[in-house]
Amino acid sequence: MCGIAGIFHYETVKPVDPKRVERMADALAHRGPDGSGVWTAPGIGLAHRRLSIIDLAGSPQPMHSDDGRAVIVFNGEIYNYRRLRHELEKDGFAFRTDGDTETILAAWRKWGPDCLSRLDGMFAFALYDLETRQLFLARDRLGVKPLYLARLEGGALAFASELKGLLANPLMRRKIDPLAIEDYMAWGYVPDHRAILQGVEKLPAGHFMLLEHGREIPPPKQWWDVSFAERENGTSEDHSAKLLHLMREGVTSRMVADVPLGAFLSGGVDSSSVVALMAEASAKPVTSCSIGFDVASVDETSHARKIAELFATDHHERIVSADQFDEIDRIAAIFDEPFADASALPTLRVCELAREHVTVALSGDGADEAFAGYRRQVFHRREEQARSFLPAALRGPIFGNLGYIWPKADWAPRPLRAKATLLSLSESGEAGYARALSILAPEQRQVLYGDTLLRERGDYRAEQPFEKLMRESPARSGLDRAQYADLKFWLPGDILTKTDRTSMAVSLEAREPLLDHRLIEFAARLPERQRIRRTTGKWLMKHTMERYLPEDILYRPKQGFVTPIAQWFRGPLADQARSIAGSEMLVGSGWFDRKALARLADDHVTGRADNSRPLWQLLMLEKSLRNLSPAS
Structure with missing residues (x-):
């Protein structure tokens, strides 16, 4: 795993200062502490920070092709590089290294941009072809690896693995995009279609760009998508056998490394499945890592320990305090953009533990999105069934009026907290699912905003691109559309961003075997009944893993990492909660209403x-804005 950075002059060919791209890459030193390199030519500069995983002694970057035609900086892993290399050797290509980076260079020379469909892996790379004078930027299918872009004065495009790499360039402007604040307040992160700073973009997952000197920057071009429009034929047992094969392939392909390798183990279905298949494929004990909490109600170490004993892993666990609020400033610095998924704190802790024992760790990310494992997906399927019986002309007035008068009873048992469900049923399926996924609904955000943000936001609402994504998805049903949006919007914006930043912060490579693209494509074709049965999501995966895992692991309620932020804001962080209303960053800018923030804090603290x-x-927005201010 690595960090990459670069500058490309697309208007006029100008020299690139090597020190400038080197500074950009050095801001990413945590992503690659094992080596660095810089290469420049007229109009182009590439820089790299290396975390050595494969071919430890070789494969320095930036790397040149054997004929000197192309140069690449690459972040990620290509899991099928040996098979590709063998195919390319038959066509006369010679290789000087034993790593995967050189395989991309040869694949580019043979197939051009079509090489991407042949790469099985996670990646973001920049490849410059000296013969055609083109820059090829590409990102993997599902967005496991990030790539930030920014247009600079003078007709240059800068790019880097993280925003902090761009910020190391003195020409970067640090002007906050108000629409990104609207997005963030809805979702708790800034989605991939936007960035917190104006002029900054993210190359979307499954897209590439091909740039030339003397021409305007073209829009990204999609090279991969997942379709829910078809259905897999066969019986449940046929599908189970195929699923097991694909899961095994996903796990074993990601076990190739020249450094110590292990797995995160929470004791849930996904990580337990990965560990089970690793143990099956390994001749030696799997190294597994778990963290627990000193609060029994949120501690899952007993479940993780059960799996570790079942598969005789070399297990490591650590109990940490649930009071991790002393890491808030560190989290804000790690993510650059505001990021409000509080599970980032325990995720960082398990990455720290894993890095003490291994350099690569396999995770269970992706199964919930692919196989419908989230409770919101189960609810959405039921709501879509209700929508099919009642026309919108009836649903809107009936459920909408009920929803608006229904009290927001956070204290009540879950069945009595019907406000969100009623409001959701009054809307379209797309709007209803957006409401289920969002942290703050449009009417809740409206109350908090100040005049400046309301004016700058205009008619834009954060839900609009999400609902458009669902409407235009290659899908058959409401559940299909919800899962498509989860894979394209939620997964890269929240889940994969969290895993990438927290693992890279401690120089650990995280791999996601359940995001193997063949597995994702197969899951998208499954009949709905094999994704959800009654109230059980992820049904086929759980059924398939019954031969490996005990029932109380497979069918216990989903928990995940829990951070007790509600208690923090009534205890040690109560003063910080109340101080938000006086924040110059939030209120002084006119983006938020002082009285509304004070009321929000006081209602919670009391x-x-x-x-x-x-x-x-x-709180996370305020800290991120401070870090992004020009004076920081």
């Missing part, structure tokens, strides 16, 4: 309401 999630959003 126990009248649970406003912990929006308070956490605002």
Whole structure:
């Protein structure tokens, strides 16, 4: 795993200062502490920071092709590089290294941009062809690896693995995009279609760009998508056998490394499945890592320990305090953009533990999105069934009016908290699912905003691109559309961003075997009944893993990492909650209403309401804005 950075002059060919791209890459030293390199030519500069995983002694970057025609900086892993290399050797290509980077160079020379469909892996890379004088930027299918872009004065495009790499360039402007604040307040992260700073973009997952000197920057071109429009034929047992084969392939392909390798183990279905298949494929004990909490109600170490004993892993666990609020500033610095998923704190802790024992760790990310494992997906399927019986002309007035008068009872048992469900049923399936996924609904955000943000936001709403994505998805049903949006919007923006930044912060490579693209494509073709049965999501995966895992692991309620932010804001962070209303960054800018923020904090601290999630959003936003200010 690595960090990459570069500058490309697309208007006029100008020299690139090697020191400038070197500074950009050095800001990413945590992503690659094992080596660095810089290469420049007229109009182009590439820089690299290396975390050595494969071919430890060789494969320095930037790397030149054997004929000197192309140069690449690459972040990621190509899992099928040996098979590709063998194919290319038959066509006369010679290789000087034993790594995967050189395989991309040869694949580019043979197939051009079509080489991407032959790469099985996670990647973001920049390849410059000296013969055609083109820059090829590409990102993997599902967005496991990030790539930030920014247009600079003088007709240059800068790019880097993280925003902090761009910020190391003195020509970068640091002007906040108000629409990104709207997006962030809805979702708790800034989605891939936007960045927190104006003029900054993210290359979308499954897209590439081909740039030339003397020409305007073209829009990204999609090279991969997943379709839910077809259905897999066969019986449940046929599908189970195929699923097991694909899961085994996904796991074993990601076990190739020249450094110590292990796995995250939470004791849930996904990580337990990965560990089970690793143990099956390995001749020696799998190294597994778990963290627990000193609060019994949120501690899952007993489940992880059970799996570790079942598969005789070399297990490491650490109990950490649930009070991790002393890491808030560090989290804000790691993510650059505001990021309000509080599970980033425990994720960082398990990455730190894993890095003490291994350099590569396999995770269970992706199964919930692919196989419908989230509760919101189960609810959405039921809501879509209800929508099919009642026309919108009836649903809107009936459920909408009920929803608006229904109290927001955070304290009540879940069945009595019907406000969100009623409001969702009054809307379209796309709007209803957006409401289920968002932290703050449009009417809740509206109350918090100040005049400046309301004016700058205009008619834009964060839900609009999400709902458009669902409407235009290659899908048959409402569940299909919800899963498509999860894979294209939620997964790269939240889940994969969290895993990438926290693992890279400690120089650990995280790999996601359940995001193998063949597995994802197969899951998208499954009949709905094999994704959800009654209230059980991820049904086929759980059924398939019954031969490996005990029932109480497979069918216990989903938990995940829990961070007690509600208690923090009524205890050690109560003062910080109340100070948000006086923040110059939030209120002085005119983006938020002082009285609304004060009321939000006071209602939570005094126990009248649970406003912990929006308070956490605002706290992380404030800290991120401070870090991004020109004076920082």
